[in-house]
Amino acid sequence: MGIESSCDETAVALVTDDRQVLAQRIASQDDEHRPFGGVVPEIAARAHADRLAPMVRAVLDDAGLTLDAVDAIAATAGPGLIGGVMVGLVTGKALAMASGKPLLAVNHLEGHALSPRLADASLAYPYLLLLVSGGHCQLLKVTGVGQYTRLGTTIDDALGEAFDKTAKILGLGYPGGPAVERLAAQGNPKAVPLPRPLLGTAEPHFSFAGLKSAVLRAHEAGVHAPADIAAGFQQAAIDCVIDRTRRALAAAGEVGALVVAGGVAANKAVRAALEDLAAAHGLRFVAPPLALCTDNAAMIAWAGCEKLAAGHAPDPLDVAARPRWPLDPAAEAVRGAGVKA
Ligand code: KG4
Ligand code: ZN
Numbered sequence: 001m002g003i004e005s006s007c008d009e010t011a012v013a014l015v016t017d018d019r020q021v022l023a024q025r026i027a028s029q030d031d032e033h034r035p036f037g038g039v040v041p042e043i044a045a046r047a048h049a050d051r052l053a054p055m056v057r058a059v060l061d062d063a064g065l066t067l068d069a070v071d072a073i074a075a076t077a078g079p080g081l082i083g084g085v086m087v088g089l090v091t092g093k094a095l096a097m098a099s100g101k102p103l104l105a106v107n108h109l110e111g112h113a114l115s116p117r118l119a120d121a122s123l124a125y126p127y128l129l130l131l132v133s134g135g136h137c138q139l140l141k142v143t144g145v146g147q148y149t150r151l152g153t154t155i156d157d158a159l160g161e162a163f164d165k166t167a168k169i170l171g172l173g174y175p176g177g178p179a180v181e182r183l184a185a186q187g188n189p190k191a192v193p194l195p196r197p198l199l200g201t202a203e204p205h206f207s208f209a210g211l212k213s214a215v216l217r218a219h220e221a222g223v224h225a226p227a228d229i230a231a232g233f234q235q236a237a238i239d240c241v242i243d244r245t246r247r248a249l250a251a252a253g254e255v256g257a258l259v260v261a262g263g264v265a266a267n268k269a270v271r272a273a274l275e276d277l278a279a280a281h282g283l284r285f286v287a288p289p290l291a292l293c294t295d296n297a298a299m300i301a302w303a304g305c306e307k308l309a310a311g312h313a314p315d316p317l318d319v320a321a322r323p324r325w326p327l328d329p330a331a332e333a334v335r336g337a338g339v340k341a
């Protein structure tokens with residue numbers, strides 16, 4: 001059983017070690033956070049607390065199983081909004097204690113990093129992972145369970161955050177990524193000149209703050225169609241992502257595939273550009289189905305399966321929730337990314 005509650009999705013799933021998702025439920029909190037234009041941590045934690053216990057029961061019912069049939073409980077233990085993480089982790093601990101089943105404290109980012117292997121049994125290690133979500137923007141070489149080398153991260157905003165802020169500037173509402181993608185499809189990506197921060201530099205990281213400010217200035221100028229701004233923003237962001245990923249491919253050494261995960265992996269233009277990049281390098285391109293890209297509990301359950309299969313010991317019931325939890329502890333701290341992971 002996987003439990004996810006690190007941001008604004010409450011989710012529970014049952015997954016087998018041969019990659020069957022037996023049941024899963026997910027409740028988004030978009031309606032609660034929409035009036036504020038972003039996730040309010042306290043509202044998120046309360047909504048998780050209201051929803052999680054009934055959801056655990058519902059998922060067991062959906063699968064026609066009882067807790068007896070569950071082998072282990074995997075709960076997100078960080079990084080994320082600490083109130084929500086604690087709600088999910090405590091729920092996992094209570095279930096583990098009541099049932100006598102092992103508890104696995106899962107890093108949310110590890111859930112994203114391994115999710116492509118849930119969708120694709122043939123995806124072998126090592127692979128280069130672009131993890132792009134609302135809170136994270138990282139390039140990681142994934143060599144095995146628990147073996148991650150960070151090759152780049154953001155020094156300010158995450159890519160999903162840049163999409164969300166662009167949506168806010170353009171008045172498209174929340175969550176912004178899908179709305180920006182839809183509007184961009186109607187615009188001319190060349191109509192509005194926008195910067196491509198760090199493009200072509202030897203520096204390994206991402207930066208989107210300057211692009212976001214340029215979007216704001218373009219909007220305030222009042223002369224551009226919103227669709228052109230959206231299209232220009234999306235193209236500039238993609239150019240940056242491709243440039244940074246190309247650099248990471250050169251630094252990664254041997255990898256068998258280029259993989260994208262996280263909420264922004266749902267963006268078709270981002271996927272298409274990455275697919276072209278992989279093809280140019282003679283690499284396989286793997287992107288999980290959209291439901292596995294955005295936050296979900298199947299990826300947390302799957303990370304639990306992978307950890308058990310790799311011989312990882314269960315975690316003690318007093319394991320702590322971690323608001324920050326880098327996948328690669330050896331990587332140098334970077335200001336923007338440090339705030340979030
Ligand atoms: O992985 P996720 O569900 O949650 C986090 O861990 O952050 O990612 C959510 C992020 C949001 O910033 C959202 O705007 C972005 O993914 N997103 C998209 C698209 N769908 C979701 N960004 C661009 N295009 C999309 N189609
Ligand atoms: Zn996530």
